[in-house]
Amino acid sequence: MIAAHRHDESNLQQQKEGDPVALEYYGDKIPYTPTTGVAAGEAVVVGSIVGVASRPIAANEPGHLNVEGIFSITAPAGVIAQGAKVSLYNGQAVTGATGVGMGVAAIAKANGDATVSVLLIPGI
Numbered sequence: 001m002i003a004a005h006r007h008d009e010s011n012l013q014q015q016k017e018g019d020p021v022a023l024e025y026y027g028d029k030i031p032y033t034p035t036t037g038v039a040a041g042e043a044v045v046v047g048s049i050v051g052v053a054s055r056p057i058a059a060n061e062p063g064h065l066n067v068e069g070i071f072s073i074t075a076p077a078g079v080i081a082q083g084a085k086v087s088l089y090n091g092q093a094v095t096g097a098t099g100v101g102m103g104v105a106a107i108a109k110a111n112g113d114a115t116v117s118v119l120l121i122p123g124i
Helices: none
Strands: 029-032 043-046 049-053 063-066 070-074 085-089 092-094 100-105 115-120
Touching (some): 029 043, 049 100, 092 115
C-alpha cells in the first residue's frame, strides 16, 4: 500500500518502509526552477513537456508547474477547433507542427478570441 498524502509544494512524498513504490508526486505538477522569473498563468517548455505556473516563480527559486488541467493560453488570431492538437510556440498556443505539443483545445476558439482553453496532456 502506498501512503499518498498531499504535502506543501516544497516537500516530496515520503515513502513508508515496506511500500512497493516510491511515490514522489501525484503527477499533476512537476518541480521547476526557472533562470528568469515566471508569471502566474505563464506556459513554460521543459524539455518535451509544457507546464503552467499557478503562481509566480522568481528567478532561480524552486517552484512547480501544472502539467494537468485546463488552462487559458494566449493564442494568435484564427480558429482552433475543439479537440485540435495544440502546441506552444513563442509563448502562444498554436496548431500545426511548430512548437512543443502541450495538449488539445478543450473548447473551440473563435477568430477574435485572444486565448484558447487547453487541456494539458504531457508529451503529446
